[in-house]
Amino acid sequence: MSRSAPNIIITGTPGVGKTSHCEQLAERTGLKHISVNQVVKEKECHEGWDEEFQSWIVDEDKLLDAIEDEVKRGGCIIDWHACDLFPKSWIDLVVVLRVDTETLYDRLTERKYPEVKMQENIDSEIMEVLLQEARDAYDEEIVVELQSNTAEQLDTNLDRIEAWIGQWKENNGVST
Numbered sequence: 227m228s229r230s231a232p233n234i235i236i237t238g239t240p241g242v243g244k245t246s247h248c249e250q251l252a253e254r255t256g257l258k259h260i261s262v263n264q265v266v267k268e269k270e271c272h273e274g275w276d277e278e279f280q281s282w283i284v285d286e287d288k289l290l291d292a293i294e295d296e297v298k299r300g301g302c303i304i305d306w307h308a309c310d311l312f313p314k315s316w317i318d319l320v321v322v323l324r325v326d327t328e329t330l331y332d333r334l335t336e337r338k339y340p341e342v343k344m345q346e347n348i349d350s351e352i353m354e355v356l357l358q359e360a361r362d363a364y365d366e367e368i369v370v371e372l373q374s375n376t377a378e379q380l381d382t383n384l385d386r387i388e389a390w391i392g393q394w395k396e397n398n399g400v401s402t
């Protein structure tokens with residue numbers, strides 16, 4: 227099935243700014259924001275709640291089944307802190323958001339994250355875990371790393387992604 231608009235994953239360590247980017251990008255472009263957290267919760271794509279990490283234990287097969295039809299039509303912005311479970315054939319662009327350690331620390335402190343979760347996320351950002359995961363799972367040319375420390379960077383990122391969507395549509399013969 228050919229897509230009428232590209233599918234984009236916006237990923238990164240919790241607190242980098244995925245939701246902020248996805249919501250504003252959806253508003254600007256009309257693409258659909260798929261918040262995986264919300265899908266997991268609403269469609270019960272999980273095997274229970276992890277108390278220590280305060281997060282759902284995701285059933286990936288159920289999750290993929292839940293979003294497959296929508297994603298295959300195209301025009302989805304997938305918002306999640308993991309990316310390698312989505313089939314390569316579904317995805318046109320993977321944006322990995324990055325943030326400085328101090329900024330991430332402040333954002334997670336504000337959210338009152340449990341200590342174990344806070345440390346895990348900060349380590350993960352320092353070790354570039356999500357960037358590596360994206361590079362391992364997708365072709366190099368569709369993986370883009372963008373900084374998300376400031377509101378100015380967020381705006382510039384949105385401009386870049388919006389321009390990329392326009393270019394994708396042109397390349398794929400989709401009128402805008």
Ligand SMILES: Nc1ncnc2c1ncn2[C@@H]1O[C@H](COP(=O)(O)OP(=O)(O)OP(=O)(O)O)[C@@H](O)[C@H]1O
Nearest residue numbers: 239240241242243244245246333374375376377380
């Ligand atoms: N580029 C940015 N500049 C300044 N503040 C930002 C930026 N991106 C996000 N923030 C702020 O950081 C906090 C976390 O952002 P957001 O919820 O978008 O992150 P997230 O990656 O979606 O987190 P999670 O994975 O937990 O859902 C919010 O208070 C948001 O306003």
